[in-house]
Amino acid sequence: MATAELPTTRQAGLPPEPEMHPLILNKHGLVSIGDAIGGVVLNTKHPRGWWIGFLAGLAMLQILAISVAWLFYMGVGVWGINVPVAWGFAIVNFVWWIGIGHAGTLISAVLLLMHQKWRTSINRFSEAMTIFAVMCAGLFPLLHMGRPWFFYWLYPFPNVAGVWPQFRSPLTWDVFAVTTYFTVSLVFWYIGLIPDLAALRDQARTRWQRILYGLLSLGWRGSAIHWRRYEKVYLILGGISTPLVLSVHTVVSFDFAVSIVPLWHATIFPPFFVAGAIYSGFAMVVAIALPVRRWYKLEDFFTDHHMDIMGKVMLATGFLVTYGYFSEAWMAWYGHSLYEWGTTLERMFGPYGWSYWCLIGFNCVFPLTFLWSKKIRTNFFWMEMVCISVLIGMWFERYVIVITLAREYIPSAWGMYAPTIWDYGTMIGSMGLFLTLFFLFLRYLPMISITEMRELLPRKQGGGGGHSIMENAP
Amino acid sequence: MTTPITPTVTPGSGHDPHGAHGHGPPPEPTVFGLLAEFETADGMSNAAYKVQAAGYTRYDCFSPYPVADAADAMNFPKSEMGAVMFVGGLTGACTGFFMQYYLNAYGYALNVGGRPYLSWPSFIPITFEMMVLTAALTGLFGLMALCGLPRYHHPLFNVPAFDRASRDRFFLCIELCDPKYDPVATRAFLNDLHPVSVEEVPE
Numbered sequence: 188m189a190t191a192e193l194p195t196t197r198q199a200g201l202p203p204e205p206e207m208h209p210l211i212l213n214k215h216g217l218v219s220i221g222d223a224i225g226g227v228v229l230n231t232k233h234p235r236g237w238w239i240g241f242l243a244g245l246a247m248l249q250i251l252a253i254s255v256a257w258l259f260y261m262g263v264g265v266w267g268i269n270v271p272v273a274w275g276f277a278i279v280n281f282v283w284w285i286g287i288g289h290a291g292t293l294i295s296a297v298l299l300l301m302h303q304k305w306r307t308s309i310n311r312f313s314e315a316m317t318i319f320a321v322m323c324a325g326l327f328p329l330l331h332m333g334r335p336w337f338f339y340w341l342y343p344f345p346n347v348a349g350v351w352p353q354f355r356s357p358l359t360w361d362v363f364a365v366t367t368y369f370t371v372s373l374v375f376w377y378i379g380l381i382p383d384l385a386a387l388r389d390q391a392r393t394r395w396q397r398i399l400y401g402l403l404s405l406g407w408r409g410s411a412i413h414w415r416r417y418e419k420v421y422l423i424l425g426g427i428s429t430p431l432v433l434s435v436h437t438v439v440s441f442d443f444a445v446s447i448v449p450l451w452h453a454t455i456f457p458p459f460f461v462a463g464a465i466y467s468g469f470a471m472v473v474a475i476a477l478p479v480r481r482w483y484k485l486e487d488f489f490t491d492h493h494m495d496i497m498g499k500v501m502l503a504t505g506f507l508v509t510y511g512y513f514s515e516a517w518m519a520w521y522g523h524s525l526y527e528w529g530t531t532l533e534r535m536f537g538p539y540g541w542s543y544w545c546l547i548g549f550n551c552v553f554p555l556t557f558l559w560s561k562k563i564r565t566n567f568f569w570m571e572m573v574c575i576s577v578l579i580g581m582w583f584e585r586y587v588i589v590i591t592l593a594r595e596y597i598p599s600a601w602g603m604y605a606p607t608i609w610d611y612g613t614m615i616g617s618m619g620l621f622l623t624l625f626f627l628f629l630r631y632l633p634m635i636s637i638t639e640m641r642e643l644l645p646r647k648q649g650g651g652g653g654h655s656i657m658e659n660a661p
Numbered sequence: 662m663t664t665p666i667t668p669t670v671t672p673g674s675g676h677d678p679h680g681a682h683g684h685g686p687p688p689e690p691t692v693f694g695l696l697a698e699f700e701t702a703d704g705m706s707n708a709a710y711k712v713q714a715a716g717y718t719r720y721d722c723f724s725p726y727p728v729a730d731a732a733d734a735m736n737f738p739k740s741e742m743g744a745v746m747f748v749g750g751l752t753g754a755c756t757g758f759f760m761q762y763y764l765n766a767y768g769y770a771l772n773v774g775g776r777p778y779l780s781w782p783s784f785i786p787i788t789f790e791m792m793v794l795t796a797a798l799t800g801l802f803g804l805m806a807l808c809g810l811p812r813y814h815h816p817l818f819n820v821p822a823f824d825r826a827s828r829d830r831f832f833l834c835i836e837l838c839d840p841k842y843d844p845v846a847t848r849a850f851l852n853d854l855h856p857v858s859v860e861e862v863p864e
Contacts, residue, residue: 370797371794377801390827409724409827417804418727420804427792
């Protein structure tokens with residue numbers, strides 16, 4: 188069809204695609220991609236796994252409702268928090284969730300800029316996870332306030348008292364960082380969804396589907412001019428989200444590092460926190476993706492090769508985190524500070540020493556032994572075990588850090604901390620919130636980007652040949 | 662199949678210029694343009710080069726995934742979005758920084774550990790976050806504004822085949838408002854570009 192006098196196309200000017208693992212298996216075409224991914228949403232029948240996951244999440248969500256109702260009725264005294272451990276489970280869970288929330292933006296933004304085509308299969312639901320995880324994270328500081336109905340005092344707003352926030356405090360930075368992170372993740376996610384929503388609108392089988400997806404897709408028509416603008420916005424969002432994702436956990440680590448508590452006041456905290464966030468975020472993505480791809484038979488798009496790569500990323504970040512644990516102990520010993528070294532010994536062998544060794548076991552020893560083998564990285568059962576282990580280990584990491592408050596400088600100020608049933612209730616309840624939202628997402632929105640998968644498809648199968656945003660948006 | 666929010670209009674059943682009551686809106690053209698359907702992305706972008714070369718100005722291409730060649734052919738090599746988001750981000754950064762300085766130095770002067778009022782390093786995190794926040798929001802709303810979205814009623818949705826523009830087909834539409842548009846000559850020109858079909862788009 189092409190004739191000789193045509194100008195050189197953009198495709199011809201690009202370097203040939205390198206030989207690599209196929210990212211889409213089984214000879215898909217443009218239509219079959221839409222049917223496989225969009226069909227999950229448009230079909231009214233759902234696999235048993237979805238019902239199990241959703242109902243389990245919903246049941247846990249009820250625990251959250253009860254715990255929060257009791258908390259609002261009685262006040263934060265129902266939690267185990269005290270002086271010296273004034274933050275307790277609330278900040279442990281906050282940091283744990285926000286860490287999990289880092290994988291989505293990392294996958295969609297950082298890997299986009301690095302030309303990692305395999306991100307396409309997993310970016311949509313990782314971004315969804317990010318949004319839901321940040322929602323769970325945001326819950327804890329709000330609940331931890333004695334009077335949560337005054338939450339808006341966190342933001343600068345004109346008021347009769349003439350009082351404004353203290354902008355030199357990392358806690359105020361945190362408010363801005365988390366709010367921005369949530370909003371930008373939502374914008375990034377939604378912009379990516381618009382063309383897919385339009386595809387669903389045109390494929391819809393029932394009237395309410397056409398109305399719902401029609402409204403959400405804003406009347407997207409796929410115009411070439413619109414695409415060009417869209418890709419540019421997407422690329423810039425990727426560019427600004429990359430420093431954003433690093434800044435958010437850095438600011439979270441400042442909550443600790445700017446204080447003078449021994450072992451908290453350390454310059455290694457920001458990179459150490461970011462590495463841990465990626466570690467736990469990837470663990471959550473793989474832990475959820477493995478059963479989901481099996482239920483919905485999406486192995487063609489989320490292949491074993493994807494699992495293998497994600498396992499390698501976890502291996503690398505796992506070692507970075509382990510280096511952080513080593514460095515903490517080393518600096519305390521080498522620095523000859525009585526309090527740093529004393530607190531380190533308390534951390535390892537004090538009353539909460541068991542939690543330190545749980546952390547080392549779950550976070551370093553178990554995953555970093557097994558992740559070396561490709562057989563394990565591509566095995567459903569073992570990968571699931573490794574990911575759950577990492578999630579538990581990363582939770583213990585935050586617990587170990589927060590519990591440092593129990594024994595720091597003067598022994599007369601030492602104390603003990605024990606969570607109550609309401610602490611556990613809120614934690615399990617937040618997992619319920621996450622699961623409920625995530626399973627609703629699987630049900631109502633395409634979990635893999637239809638548009639980007641079509642673009643990734645080889646040209647001889649009708650796709651865009653894998654060249655995408657990075658090359659298209661000048 | 663048409664979208665439910667678009668009233669179904671079949672070709673020929675357009676607006677009646679001689680309305681029943683005689684005092685309706687002025688008569689509108691009943692045709693939006695001519696729509697050519699292509700099987701491949703290359704077919705569409707090659708056609709776009711030829712349409713551009715023939716001197717048409719009011720036309721557009723439609724595809725299920727971004728086709729860079731089509732936008733290049735249409736002589737739209739560079740999007741404005743970079744400049745829009747830059748201005749948005751810069752505004753947010755300046756607002757963020759001066760908000761902190763003003764509020765902590767004048768609005769409610771706070772002396773924290775004897776630091777100067779303009780202790781700018783501690784204002785950097787929020788300045789940065791504000792920059793990213795406003796750049797992202799300008800990106801979303803700028804994209805919607807420049808593309809004229811949301812727009813639920815578009816004549817193209819009247820063509821049943823256009824549903825496949827989000828699926829597996831590639832379209833090129835020359836609009837009636839193009840100065841070079843001619844119902845017969847333009848149709849013949851489009852037919853020469855090897856489309857699957859050429860259809861009239863009812864307004």
